[in-house]
Amino acid sequence: EAEVAQSPRYKITEKSQAVAFWCDPISGHATLYWYRQILGQGPELLVQFQDESVVDDSQLPKDRFSAERLKGVDSTLKIQPAELGDSAMYLCASSFQQGVSYNEQFFGPGTRLTVL
Amino acid sequence: AQSVTQLGSHVSVSEGALVLLRCNYSSSVPPYLFWYVQYPNQGLQLLLKYTTGATLVKGINGFEAEFKKSETSFHLTKPSAHMSDAAEYFCAVSGGSQGNLIFGKGTKLSVKP
Numbered sequence: 378e379a380e381v382a383q384s385p386r387y388k389i390t391e392k393s394q395a396v397a398f399w400c401d402p403i404s405g406h407a408t409l410y411w412y413r414q415i416l417g418q419g420p421e422l423l424v425q426f427q428d429e430s431v432v433d434d435s436q437l438p439k440d441r442f443s444a445e446r447l448k449g450v451d452s453t454l455k456i457q458p459a460e461l462g463d464s465a466m467y468l469c470a471s472s473f474q475q476g477v478s479y480n481e482q483f484f485g486p487g488t489r490l491t492v493l
Numbered sequence: 494a495q496s497v498t499q500l501g502s503h504v505s506v507s508e509g510a511l512v513l514l515r516c517n518y519s520s521s522v523p524p525y526l527f528w529y530v531q532y533p534n535q536g537l538q539l540l541l542k543y544t545t546g547a548t549l550v551k552g553i554n555g556f557e558a559e560f561k562k563s564e565t566s567f568h569l570t571k572p573s574a575h576m577s578d579a580a581e582y583f584c585a586v587s588g589g590s591q592g593n594l595i596f597g598k599g600t601k602l603s604v605k606p
Binding site: 381383386408417418419420421422425433468470472480481482483484485486487489 | 497502527529534535536537538542583585594596597598599
């Protein structure tokens, strides 16, 4: 069964350091999402890609976060510098088609980030 | 703007008892509604979704939910809880042009033996 892959699963870093997370969506899925899930809360969208283009990054803290999906397949989310408040689970999801609100989003296992 | 409210951050039931997790939504457009389950340190898995048509939706693992437009609700139920149902459950709404999901804060379900 096709799955969304993410790595690493766990990351511990010190504040002011740079971190990067990787996501490989299900093959053929054009839309890719990065969510942040703070402990005890629901996921919140950070950025959405359609192929290689960003279609929504309104909630991405652009002073320290960046995301790319250069070839429209896998994606990298970077934080530089990390702050204590960035400790959270970072989830990647993909779906087959953009702009179809009833499309299921398939989630990866997430990367749990701890900033010390 | 869309939003989701899940009533009760923590629900505890006995094994074999009815499970009822509450979800109310707000949406300015016809909503598509979802329930996801999350086990510890894992991603989210879709339980069921409502798009159009029948308002009673059946999902995996014996769960079902009923869309009630007049009450703006989409409560999740399961007739008989199993120990393996212990997890966190998220209700979500989608209706924007980009297909974004707006999640509730989640309800943690505990199942007592």
